Amino acid sequence: MLKYALIMLTGTFIASVSQIVLKKAAEKEYPSKIAEYLNPMVMGAYIVFFGASLCSVLGYKKVPLSLGPILEATGYIWVAILGRIFLGEKIGAKKATGLLVIILGIVIASFGPNIVDAIR
């Protein structure tokens, strides 16, 4: 399952990159509603986003649906890191704590029984 989980996580990273591009695009002014969507940045971001959805379908071959969205929460971590690099968004102490808590949640959901067994 690990291989499929990694494919899904790669897809989440790709989707996060497209979210950053979309945020950049949303900050711009456009002459019309159509131009808001039909411009290279937004269209490119969505093409990449659809590519990420393929990774998701591949991942779901073995990853249970009940775990998929939890793994996809890694997107918050990527968005924070990429936002810091490309949008200059700050990561304060509280946000950093939150990112670690998200990782903890993913670890509990993914490896919970193994961790309990290891402790025992």
Next chain:
Amino acid sequence: MKKDTLKWFIILHVIILIFSVNSICSKKAAMYDFLSPKWIMFYAIVIFVLGFYAIAWQQVLKHLPLITTYANKAVTTIWGLIWGYLIFHEEVTVYKVVGALVVILGVYLVVSGDEEVNGKSSKNNQEVNENA
């Protein structure tokens, strides 16, 4: 909460619910051979839902702060548990439930941490948007 904000908040959750259907169809597609007719059918629904989400999300982003939209999107973890249990009869363990709740708590911290750092500028932007 202003009436308009409440309206967009409800729209946001309807969009998130529709978006969660995307995971069901991804999982369904994964059960069939790559590029088989049923795989194509379910993947087409995935693309359709993503297309709808793309248009709807861009509009929601204009009415609600990015942090609000992202914080609320964390409920997809709960939808994943519900759909996994109801449709695919997956085992919903206490670890998955606790993990999902911890993830939501983490997302809340990330979002509120963002608010503390960018709160002032976000508030100013909101005021500018309301005046526009």
